[in-house]
Amino acid sequence: MKNQILTVKDNKQISDDVFVMKFEKEENEYKAGQFVELKVDGFTLRRPFGVYDFEKGELSLLYKVVGQGTAKMATMKRGEKIDALTELGNGFNVDKAKKPLLIGGGLGAAPLYYLAKTFKEKGIKAEMLLGARTQSDLVFLNDFKNVADVKVATDDGTSGFKGNVVEALKHYDFDCDFYYACGSLAMLKRVASYSTNGEISMEARMACGFGACMGCSIMTTDGAKRVCKDGPVFYAKEIIFE
Amino acid sequence: MNNLKDFNLKVNLFGYELKNPVIPASGTFGFGYEFADVYDINCLGSISLKGTTLNERYGNPLPRVAECPVGMLNSIGLQNKGVDKVISEEIEKLKKVYDGKVIANVGGHSVDEYVEVVRRFNACDKVFAIELNISCPNVKGGGMAFGTNPSVAENLVKAVKAVSQKPIMVKLSPNVTSISEMAKAVEGAGADGISLINTLVGMRIDLATRKPILAVGSGGYSGRGVFPVALKMVNDVYKAVSVPVVGMGGITSAREAVEMMMAGATAVMVGTENLVNPYASQQIINDLPTVLDELNVKDINEIIGSVK
Known part of the structure; x- marks a missing residue:
C-alpha cells in the first residue's frame, strides 16, 4: 500500500453514466485484480476501484456514476489532484x-x-x-x-x-x-x-x-x-x- | 516542526507510563500489526485491540459500513477469533512489531462471558489494562444492553473486578439519558477508569431500494461529526468521577486531541480517522509539540481537565 496524490490526466465519458479516469504516470506496480481507494473531496470514506488498465505507469479506472461520490468524480478535470491509497489487495495469480x-x-x-x-x-x-x-x-x-x-x-x-x-x-x-x-x-x-x-x-x-x-x-x-x-x-x- | 524531546508527552494510566497520550481506538486498528507496514507503530502511546469475545465471531452480514456526512456507520458485530486465539495468535504477531503494552477490549453477551474473557487475559503480560466494552450497539442481547442501565452495568463491573488482575476501564455508550449517572455507577462498582464515547446509534436508507444500507438495519455513527458530542460527554464524566477518563470520538488532529484532554481526558483514542487516513495516529503524535508550544505548555499533563 502507498498513499499518493494522483493527478487526473483524462476523465473520459464512455457511455451515459460510465467513465474512465486516467492518471499521470506514477512510480507504481500493479498486478491485475488489485485496486486503489480514492478520497473524493467532501466524503469521509474512500471509494475502492479495481485497476482497469496500467500502461507505462499510467493508471486507468473504470467507474459508473452510482452515487454522490462518483458523481463528484465525474466532474473532475485534467490536472486535478486526488488523494489515493494505491497497490491494494492481492491480485490474480x-x-x-x-x-x-x-x-x-x-x-x-x-x-x-x-x-x-x-x-x-x-x-x-x-x-x-x-x-x-x-x-x-x-x-x-x-x-x-x-x-x-x-x-x-x-x-x-x-x-x-x-x-x-x-x-x-x-x-x-x-x-x-x-x-x-x-x-x-x-x-x-x-x-x-x-x-x-x-x-x-x-x-x-x-x-x-x-x-x-x-x-x-x-x-x-x-x-x-x-x-x-x-x-x-x-x-x-x-x-x-x- | 518542534522536537518531540523538548516536551513531556508522557502520561500515566493506571500506573503504566504511556510515552504519549495517543491510542488508536478499538475496532479501527485491528490487532495493531496490520499497521506495522504503514509506519513504525512504536510511536503510539498504546493500542486498544479489536473487541474480543469468548468464542470466534464472524460478525454481522454485509454491508456493514456506510458513508455519512462527516462520518460513517458501522455494524461490524465484533468479528474476532475468540480470546484464546487472540492471545496465542494475534497478540503474538503484535509482539513482533510493538514494544509497548496494550489494552484488551472485551465484549460479550452475558456476565459469564465477560468474566471468562477477562479472566483469560490475566495471564497475558502484553496487556496492561482491560477496556470493558459495554457499549457496542452491534451485538444482540449484549454489548450496549449492559451500558444503558446503571444497575446492570454495576453488576457486570463488580463481577469482572472480582476476577481481573488488571485495571478495568469501562467504555461507555453515549446512547443514554445521563452519561454522568452511568460513569458514577461503574466507578462505584470498582472501575479503575472510564473511556468514552462509543458510537452513536444511527441508520441510513438507500433511496432507490428504500432499505437501510446496513444489512442489520442500523449501526454506530462515528467520525469527525461526533467530536463536539464526545467532548461534552468527556467533560461531564470528568466532573462526575475521580478515576482517569480516556476520551475519544471524532478526533482527527492534535488540536482536537489537546481539546479533548482539556475537557478532562488523561489520554485520547483516535478511531475512524485511522480508516480514512492510515497515518492519522502518527501524525497527531508528531503534531502535539507544535500545539503545546503555541499554548506555552511543556508538560502535557498540565492541560488535563484544564478547561475553565
Missing part, C-alpha cells in the same frame, strides 16, 4: 492457467481488461466470456476484443448468446484449464457453483481498504477473510456464499 478463461459480468468485468493484457504480454491470448443484462451494458466490449478472444452472453439476447453466464459457459464449452471471474455477487455465486476451478474477485462496501476495520469480511472455508486485505481475489473453492 496468472501462473495458475496455461489456457485461461476470463469470466466477467457487466461493469464488474473491468479488472479483466488488465488481466487479459497481462496474459497477452505472457504470450497467451485469453478466452473471455462477458455477460450482461443487455448489449448497451457492454460499454468496453471493443477494448476487450483487442486483448482477448471474447464471447458475449446477454440476458435479453441483444448480443451474443441469450442467457446467463452459466448457461453460456455450457453453450460455448470453452477449452480452458483455469478461470478468473469478476462481476456481481449473484453471477459469481452461479459461476462458483458451476465450477470451483478458478479464482474469483470479490466486491464489498469497504471503510478502510487495508484490513483494519473488518467492514468487508466474507466467510471462507478458512474462517472470515477481509476482501480488501486477504483478497479481493480468492480461490472459488474457498468462498462460502451466503
Whole structure:
C-alpha cells in the first residue's frame, strides 16, 4: 500500500453514466485484480476501484456514476489532484492457467481488461466470456476484443448468446484449464457453483481498504477473510456464499 | 516542526507510563500489526485491540459500513477469533512489531462471558489494562444492553473486578439519558477508569431500494461529526468521577486531541480517522509539540481537565 496524490490526466465519458479516469504516470506496480481507494473531496470514506488498465505507469479506472461520490468524480478535470491509497489487495495469480478463461459480468468485468493484457504480454491470448443484462451494458466490449478472444452472453439476447453466464459457459464449452471471474455477487455465486476451478474477485462496501476495520469480511472455508486485505481475489473453492 | 524531546508527552494510566497520550481506538486498528507496514507503530502511546469475545465471531452480514456526512456507520458485530486465539495468535504477531503494552477490549453477551474473557487475559503480560466494552450497539442481547442501565452495568463491573488482575476501564455508550449517572455507577462498582464515547446509534436508507444500507438495519455513527458530542460527554464524566477518563470520538488532529484532554481526558483514542487516513495516529503524535508550544505548555499533563 502507498498513499499518493494522483493527478487526473483524462476523465473520459464512455457511455451515459460510465467513465474512465486516467492518471499521470506514477512510480507504481500493479498486478491485475488489485485496486486503489480514492478520497473524493467532501466524503469521509474512500471509494475502492479495481485497476482497469496500467500502461507505462499510467493508471486507468473504470467507474459508473452510482452515487454522490462518483458523481463528484465525474466532474473532475485534467490536472486535478486526488488523494489515493494505491497497490491494494492481492491480485490474480496468472501462473495458475496455461489456457485461461476470463469470466466477467457487466461493469464488474473491468479488472479483466488488465488481466487479459497481462496474459497477452505472457504470450497467451485469453478466452473471455462477458455477460450482461443487455448489449448497451457492454460499454468496453471493443477494448476487450483487442486483448482477448471474447464471447458475449446477454440476458435479453441483444448480443451474443441469450442467457446467463452459466448457461453460456455450457453453450460455448470453452477449452480452458483455469478461470478468473469478476462481476456481481449473484453471477459469481452461479459461476462458483458451476465450477470451483478458478479464482474469483470479490466486491464489498469497504471503510478502510487495508484490513483494519473488518467492514468487508466474507466467510471462507478458512474462517472470515477481509476482501480488501486477504483478497479481493480468492480461490472459488474457498468462498462460502451466503 | 518542534522536537518531540523538548516536551513531556508522557502520561500515566493506571500506573503504566504511556510515552504519549495517543491510542488508536478499538475496532479501527485491528490487532495493531496490520499497521506495522504503514509506519513504525512504536510511536503510539498504546493500542486498544479489536473487541474480543469468548468464542470466534464472524460478525454481522454485509454491508456493514456506510458513508455519512462527516462520518460513517458501522455494524461490524465484533468479528474476532475468540480470546484464546487472540492471545496465542494475534497478540503474538503484535509482539513482533510493538514494544509497548496494550489494552484488551472485551465484549460479550452475558456476565459469564465477560468474566471468562477477562479472566483469560490475566495471564497475558502484553496487556496492561482491560477496556470493558459495554457499549457496542452491534451485538444482540449484549454489548450496549449492559451500558444503558446503571444497575446492570454495576453488576457486570463488580463481577469482572472480582476476577481481573488488571485495571478495568469501562467504555461507555453515549446512547443514554445521563452519561454522568452511568460513569458514577461503574466507578462505584470498582472501575479503575472510564473511556468514552462509543458510537452513536444511527441508520441510513438507500433511496432507490428504500432499505437501510446496513444489512442489520442500523449501526454506530462515528467520525469527525461526533467530536463536539464526545467532548461534552468527556467533560461531564470528568466532573462526575475521580478515576482517569480516556476520551475519544471524532478526533482527527492534535488540536482536537489537546481539546479533548482539556475537557478532562488523561489520554485520547483516535478511531475512524485511522480508516480514512492510515497515518492519522502518527501524525497527531508528531503534531502535539507544535500545539503545546503555541499554548506555552511543556508538560502535557498540565492541560488535563484544564478547561475553565
